[in-house]
Amino acid sequence: MDLSPRLAAIAAQVPQGSRLADIGTDHAYLPVALLLDGTIPSAVASDVNRGPLERGRLTAQQAGVEENIDFRLTDGLRGLDESQADTVVIAGMGGELIARILSEAPWTREVLLLLQPMTAQPELRRWLTENGYRIQRETIVCEGEKLYIVLAACGGQDTPYALAEFWAGRQRRGESAPLRLAYLDDLLARRKRALAGMERSAHPPEGIETERQLLAQLEQMREEWITWQQ
C-alpha cells in the first residue's frame, strides 16, 4: 500500500514489532500498511466517529488484515493503557485536541508518541514540554504545497523552550533536516504578516511586543541554522 508522504514519515518511525495504537485512524491506512509490510504484528485502531471507523474496517478487509486490527469506537485513548500499546500515533488532528487526548492518558509517558498536529503546533509543543514529555525529534514533511510536522515524543524533561522554539521546534546542530529552512521561512512569513496586521491597527493589540520578540528570535534561529549548514 502506498502511503502519502505525511503518513509514510510517521510509518518510518514506528519500531519493528511495535504494539501500535492509531488514534483517529479514519481509513486505517497507517496500521494496514504497517501490517502488510511486516513492521507490526497487530494494532488497535480507534476513531470517535462510526463512519471513519467503518472506512478503516473496509480498508483492512480489502487488504486481508482485518483479523489483526482491533477496531474501537472511542474518544481518544479511552479504554486503552500501556499493556495494549507501546507506540501511539495521533495524526491529522489539531494540536489542542491531541493535547487534550494525552492529558486524559498519563500512561502515554511510558510509550513512544508519534504526533502529527495539523494546527496549533506551538500549543502542542508547549503542552508536551510542560507536562512531563520530551520531544525527541521533529520531522518536516512536504506533501503537495504544504509542510507538515511529525513529533516523536516520550516521557521526560528537557531544558525549557524559548518562545520561538514553541513555534519552530528545537533545532539541533548536526541534525539532518533538509526542509528546515523552508519551514522557518514559511513561519517567518506568517508571523511577519501577523505583526504587520497588528501594527496597522489603530490601537496596537496587547500581544504586539511578544510578537516582535518572537519574530526576532525566529530570525536568530534562521541565521543559526544557516551557519550550521556551512
Ligand SMILES: C[S@@+](CC[C@H](N)C(=O)[O-])C[C@H]1O[C@@H](n2cnc3c(N)ncnc32)[C@H](O)[C@@H]1O
Ligand atoms: C483528518 S482524520 C486523520 C486520519 C489519519 N489519522 C491521518 O492522519 O490521515 C481525523 C480523524 O480523527 C477522528 N477524531 C477526531 N476527534 C477524535 C477523538 N477525540 N478521538 C478519536 N478520533 C477522533 C476523526 O473522526 C477523523 O477520522
